Amino acid sequence: MELGQRVSTCVLLLLCVTLSTNGGNILVWYTEGSHWINMKPVLDKLIDRGHRVTVLVPSVSMYMNRNEASRFHYESFNVSFSMEAMEKYFEEFLHFSMYEMDQMNYLQIYIRFTEMMKTELHFSFKYLDGVVKSDTTMKKLKEGKYDLLLADPLYFGSDLTAEILNVPLVFSLRFSFAHNWERHCGQLPAPPSFVPAAMSKLTDQMDFSERLWNFLFYALHDVVLDNIYWKVLDKYYSEIKGTPTSACETMSRADIWLMRTYWDFDFPRPFLPNFKFVGGIHCRPAKPLPEDMEEFVQSSGDDGIVVFTLGSLINNITTEKANVIASALAQIPQKVLWRYGGEKPEALGANTRIYDWIPQNDLLGHPKTRVFITHGGTNGIYEAIYHGVPMVGIPMFADQPENMVHMKSKGAAVIVDLKSMKAEDLRHAVNTVINTKT
Numbered sequence: 001m002e003l004g005q006r007v008s009t010c011v012l013l014l015l016c017v018t019l020s021t022n023g024g025n026i027l028v029w030y031t032e033g034s035h036w037i038n039m040k041p042v043l044d045k046l047i048d049r050g051h052r053v054t055v056l057v058p059s060v061s062m063y064m065n066r067n068e069a070s071r072f073h074y075e076s077f078n079v080s081f082s083m084e085a086m087e088k089y090f091e092e093f094l095h096f097s098m099y100e101m102d103q104m105n106y107l108q109i110y111i112r113f114t115e116m117m118k119t120e121l122h123f124s125f126k127y128l129d130g131v132v133k134s135d136t137t138m139k140k141l142k143e144g145k146y147d148l149l150l151a152d153p154l155y156f157g158s159d160l161t162a163e164i165l166n167v168p169l170v171f172s173l174r175f176s177f178a179h180n181w182e183r184h185c186g187q188l189p190a191p192p193s194f195v196p197a198a199m200s201k202l203t204d205q206m207d208f209s210e211r212l213w214n215f216l217f218y219a220l221h222d223v224v225l226d227n228i229y230w231k232v233l234d235k236y237y238s239e240i241k242g243t244p245t246s247a248c249e250t251m252s253r254a255d256i257w258l259m260r261t262y263w264d265f266d267f268p269r270p271f272l273p274n275f276k277f278v279g280g281i282h283c284r285p286a287k288p289l290p291e292d293m294e295e296f297v298q299s300s301g302d303d304g305i306v307v308f309t310l311g312s313l314i315n316n317i318t319t320e321k322a323n324v325i326a327s328a329l330a331q332i333p334q335k336v337l338w339r340y341g342g343e344k345p346e347a348l349g350a351n352t353r354i355y356d357w358i359p360q361n362d363l364l365g366h367p368k369t370r371v372f373i374t375h376g377g378t379n380g381i382y383e384a385i386y387h388g389v390p391m392v393g394i395p396m397f398a399d400q401p402e403n404m405v406h407m408k409s410k411g412a413a414v415i416v417d418l419k420s421m422k423a424e425d426l427r428h429a430v431n432t433v434i435n436t437k438t
């Protein structure tokens with residue numbers, strides 16, 4: 001054969017090999033709440049690209065549903081607690097974060113938080129028992145011949161399972177709450193001089209006392225976690241593996257950490273090559289609205305609309321608060337679409353409509369949308385960034401206050417405090433966002 005012919009034969013052969021390559025066989029770790037909502041579009045994309053996706057689903061879950069029509073495969077496992085127990089814990093946690101916390105001093109918060117964390121650990125262990133301590137489940141997972149485990153580390157043990165199955169591990173996380181896995185185990189550098197600690201509500205611009213506070217925050221996290229988290233995890237991991245094992249070290253073997261933030265949301269910080277910042281990965285162009293909703297939106301004229309939701313976990317607030325909010329919104333010229341599960345507030349204005357559910361992304365992508373009133377969950381914030389909609393934040397708990405601090409410091413949001421808020425404050429905040437050209 002001539003050289004040219006040989007080359008083209010090689011290319012042809014190579015093409016055949018490439019064309020016949022099958023997608024990967026991906027196992028997805030169980031998760032809950034907004035973590036699962038965030039994961040789903042990523043899994044859809046993986047399927048679009050020819051991968052096979054199997055999701056591990058516990059027999060008790062508030063958000064994951066095996067019967068849901070989707071293109072995922074499911075592998076279910078049994079857990080030994082009831083849905084009621086899980087819901088009770090969620091409610092307690094919400095109540096603590098929303099109402100109890102601001103009537104407590106630091107010591108009381110610390111003690112209560114430690115208790116809650118122990119309960120969360122209890123659930124996490126029960127979940128993990130259902131996987132690694134169940135011969136049936138482990139047998140199925142081994143027979144599944146997975147190429148990769150993709151996990152949101154919200155519930156721990158995915159690293160242990162990946163090690164037992166001998167498959168590569170990819171983490172996908174927003175940030176690890178107080179756990180600081182990425183810093184502690186993933187060795188992601190976090191100089192306290194300019195990288196604010198999780199939950200500190202600081203920005204990258206800190207004066208001396210704030211830096212000192214930030215430094216103490218990191219130290220406090222480490223002490224708390226060593227005492228109530230890593231100790232018990234190490235014990236569990238060691239028991240399963242039959243040899244002394246460090247959970248943090250097991251976690252550190254993750255091949256890639258997909259961090260669900262980006263520089264539009266986060267502050268500059270040092271990072272490592274196996275940390276990829278993928279914030280906004282779930283964002284998509286808007287689809288048309290349902291007909292009656294579109295009609296309402298169009299009726300707003302040049303004033304446009306306000307989209308308002310406090311997230312998937314909060315369905316009702318106190319009647320008093322609902323009325324404060326309703327009366328504030330009644331005074332603005334925009335039309336308001338409010339996702340709210342509680343009773344209809346008396347002060348509700350003619351310009352405001354209440355919905356059980358709204359197509360949030362489609363509304364944020366609508367050209368008439370002027371402002372997004374949000375609790376400050378990362379999913380919603382990213383949709384707003386993606387569609388270029390400024391925000392009014394009413395953060396409540398977990399990472400929400402901190403998320404809104406980020407958006408405020410980037411000039412994309414105004415924050416109001418739910419507890420002390422008067423109708424005038426909310427109205428003023430909405431008007432500021434709409435009328436300030438920055």
Ligand SMILES: *[C@@H]1O[C@H](CO)[C@@H](O)[C@H](O)[C@H]1NC(C)=O
Pocket residue numbers: 076077078134136137
């Ligand atoms: C879960 O429990 C049910 C009923 O006890 C049983 O039939 C099933 O095999 C169990 N599944 C696994 C994965 O162990």
Ligand SMILES: *[C@@H]1O[C@H](CO)[C@@H](O)[C@H](O)[C@H]1NC(C)=O
Pocket residue numbers: 316317318319
């Ligand atoms: C929310 O609704 C539930 C019942 O649906 C009720 O028990 C609870 O008290 C309500 N919470 C508030 C803050 O109104």
